[in-house]
Amino acid sequence: MKTMHRAGLALVLAACAMPALAQESEQEMRPYVSGGYTYTFEDSDRNSDNGNGWFVGVGKAINQYWGWELSGSWDQFDKDGAANPNNWRQYGAKLDGMFFYSRDRKFSPYVGIGVGGMRSELKNTGDKSTDPFVDAGVGFFKYFGDSNYGLRADVRYRWLDANDVPGSNSFGEPVVKIGLVAALGPKPVSAAETVKDSDGDGVPDDADLCPGTPKGVKVDAKGCPMDSDGDGVPDGIDQCPGTPPGVAVDDKGCPTTLGSGRFKITGTGADLRFEDVHFAFDKSDLTDYSKQMLDDAANVINKVSEQYPSLKVDISGHTDSVGTEGYNQGLSERRANAVKEYLLRKGVEAGRLSTYAYGESKPVATNDTEEGRAQNRRAETRTRGE
DSSP states (O other): OHHHHHHHHHHHHHHHTOOOOOOOSSBOOSOEEEEEEEEEOOOGGGOSOOEEEEEEEEEEESSSSEEEEEEEEEEEEOOOSSSSOOOEEEEEEEEEEEEESOOBTTOEEEEEEEEEEEEEEETTTTEEEEEEEEEEEEEEEEEOTTSSEEEEEEEEEEEEOOTTSTTOOOEEEEEEEEEEEEEOSOOOOOHHHHSOOTTOSSSOGGGOSSTTOOTTOOBOTTSSBOOTTOSSSOTTTOSSTTOOTTOOBOTTSOBOOOSOSSSOEEEETTEEEEOOEEOOTTOOOOOHHHHHHHHHHHHHHHHHHHHOTTOEEEEEEOOOSSSOHHHHHHHHHHHHHHHHHHHHHTTOOGGGEEEEEOTTSSOSSOSSSHHHHHHHSEEEEEEEOO
């Protein structure tokens, strides 16, 4: 038995000399509860068999390396059929200080030193004693995958001062514990999971309006390629930076020769937006200005369709909020059709034209003022490639 005691002491000393392990990224530092089985290799002075019992405890991390644990235990040492056998019962409580070499959920080894008190009862004689004890040793936690539960094992060498029990001395005994551990509370989300930036542009995915930006492209706060002059062409491929607002540009960001230059045309390539057509209150008639603007638009559409044979033209009608919703829906449809019919007369192919009626549902300005209502009485004309 003395050999076993020396082996337990050697194990404690070896743990203190163990080199620190590399810290893993997925660490476990939540509070926990644990419990399980204990086996004590009895000191020969007990004159009993080895002890069996159980333990239960709670613990909490102080920082990445240090933690504490408060635990209770119960053990019994029985021996029958021998001369003057002793049967012991022990009830203990202790506080541990624990140094973790790693907090990795897969394997968290530690060194522990505990101090506490033990109630010892010698059942043969009825003698009882409450005495201090100290133990030291090594152990580990190992969690099962991503669950909150894991395996816990611990080997200690315990020194117990039991001199108050007649005929007994201080006991030195190796104690093995094995059981389960359960982490308490929700699993913390790692920084990598909290802030994910799939395209590496510096804007988190949950705020990135332009995911998949090529590596190295400068982006704005929304994660979209920088477009300093607002012409729709990112700075990285814009060969004509500084284009004035409202000027139509080509795919390279340079001003195009589309239209007469009298009317506002914005966009690039096949994706163009023409100046809005505005209407008088409760009217769907085109003004002279609107007709001149649509003349220009028809020329641009026919020219662009030569480069983009599948070009489509979307015309949407809108109203202010005066009147019933149903009436305004019909009025917006008449306004969209008025623009469509005019473009047809100017040579735009019917197969390219589509109309949409939105009534009062998509205002671009407040309906609380006459100026705002005038802006909302409109038809929008856009082109797109397919």
